[in-house]
Amino acid sequence: MKKYFLSSIVLLLTLFASPVNAQEQHEQENYVVLTKKIPQLEPIFLTAETLAEEDKKNFGKFEVIICGQTVKELTDKDRMQKYINKAKEHNVELVACGFSLNKFGVDRKDISPEFRIVENGILYNLQLQKKGYTSISL
Template identity: 80%
Template sequence: MKLYFLTSILFLFALISNPANAQVQDDLQNYVVLTKKIPQLQPIFLTAETLAHEDGKNFGKFEVIICGQTVKELTDKNMMQDYIAKAKKHNVELIACGFSLNKFGVDRKDISPELRVVENGILYNLQLQKKGYTSISL
């Protein structure tokens, strides 16, 4: 009886501490796109939708960093609401480059609060790549 109990405990411990179980999060496919043109968001959303279907339960995060002069367009809240709704539908996070906002004189208060701002979009993109994100710049 003691042997059965000890064997059961060891078996459960092996299951819980199995490195394969700990890597479930690491198996997620994460993506980041750096874009300089707002109209490119539409095909980016379609790409995210296709990858989510292909990856299934392994689909992780999909982030889009908007940088360059196009950040001026982020202040058009009517236009951006459609993009924000589509981003939510496809589990895409929209991110504005703070460096670009500063360079082109865009006040952060003038863009939708649904957009996250990172201080340096290029640096953030590289940091995500170091974490294993698949990356493309458009």
């Protein structure tokens, strides 16, 4: 009777503990950075590269939201192309804040199509945090 009871406990622990452990091991690590300065993209890309190496298969999404007056600089397509290339190289998605674009009079057509535009970058950042993204604002 004792062996049957112990065997049942071991079986139950194995059944219920394994899916949890497997899920934890395969959970994606997602990141979002909100920045107000274009030159900060260089260290952000290096950070994405390092995290991808550390996280390996668990590395998920890495998004950079550009907000504030610096959105004016997004219209300089020649300057931005090097950042776009680096973003692709490091699997980083570039996002522009629509609220900032409106506030500083930037026409969305003047921004490279590689930038995804969200209506409110701060709200979007908070929504990603609610989904479990690790976040930092610079």
